[in-house]
Amino acid sequence: MRTSARQWIPIVSVVVALVVAAVVLISINDDDEPGVAVPAKGDRLGDTITAFAAELRPDAPYRPPTAGEREDLVAALTPLFKSRSGIDQADALRQLGFTLTVETDSVTGRQYALAMNVRDTERAWGAYLIDLSTPVRAAVEVPHPNSDLGTERIGLALFRAVPGSVMLVAGTHRRVDKGDAAHRTDSAFHAVATDLSEKDIPQIQVHGFHDDSLPDTDVVVSPGAGKAGATVKRLADGIDGTGLAVCRSWERSCGRLEGNGNEQGKEAAKHECVFVHLETSRTVRDDEQRWNKIVSTIAGELAK
Secondary structure, three states: OOOOHHHHHHHHHHHHHHHHHHHHHHHOOOOOOOOOOOOOOOOHHHHHHHHHHHOOOOOOOOOOOOHHHHHHHHHHHHHHHOOOOOHHHHHHHHHOOEEEEEEEOOOOOOEEEEEEEOOOOOOOOOEEEEEOOOOOOEEEEEOOOOOOOOHHHHHHHHHHHOOOEEEEEOOOOOOOOOOOHHHOOOOHHHHHHHHHHHOOOOEEEEEEEOHHHOOOOOEEEEOOOOOOOHHHHHHHHHHHOOOOOEEEOOOOOOHHHOOOOOHHHHHHHHOOOOEEEEEEEHHHHOOHHHHHHHHHHHHHHHOO
16 A cells, blocks of 8 residues: 555654654764763762753853953852851852852761852853862862763762862863863863862863773873873772773873873973873773772872
């Protein structure tokens, strides 16, 4: 029986809709393979951070903050880095397009402050999570949320594993025009990271790569633009000791995964501050047991 042109219309519509959906799904992830970041279940803070990352899109509105706005953000966050109550900073942060939440983490029992940009505005300047239990001693950076899939989960685990941490999460998908936080100096993310470098706060920046980009490698450890000091080398040795295959950028070429052009790494090198550019394979990021080995190793090193 022949199908009329009119009967084909709904069939074609369904096919087109499926193709469009597939294209959208692929386009929102710059990491390696199609997929969508799924918010973690079981705790309020985890749900908030992973939902923030999952909502980022390449076509979202964005404008870089002015120099004055970057200075104002650093000034508003600085008291929180000193373990003070964050309530007094709410108005200053609100004027910059942030909401401020001060709560107790159900997982660690420690109080935290979370300054997060209001979604769907051009002031997509990130999320800044600060442990208020003790002055800041380490920084965890996630420059490519919902692009290097799952890196925000690893970042949050590191934040929780190291008391006195601050976690920086970029407010844009890396494909947003002028929005790649790791490779620009005019972002709020970079301004906060620079301030931390000036304070000599060790920084761990978490990235992800497609398995095919560096076969037979689970993790790439690099000091970015700086030299590999004792801390970076111990971290690499410790991760290697967990059974994960590590490429050390100071020993051999790790391809384009070394982070030599990373702007936060350049700033850290300028101040001789510890900076670890950490690349994790998709297979590792999909296996919580495996990436938890990395978290435990880094936490142990930073606790020394």
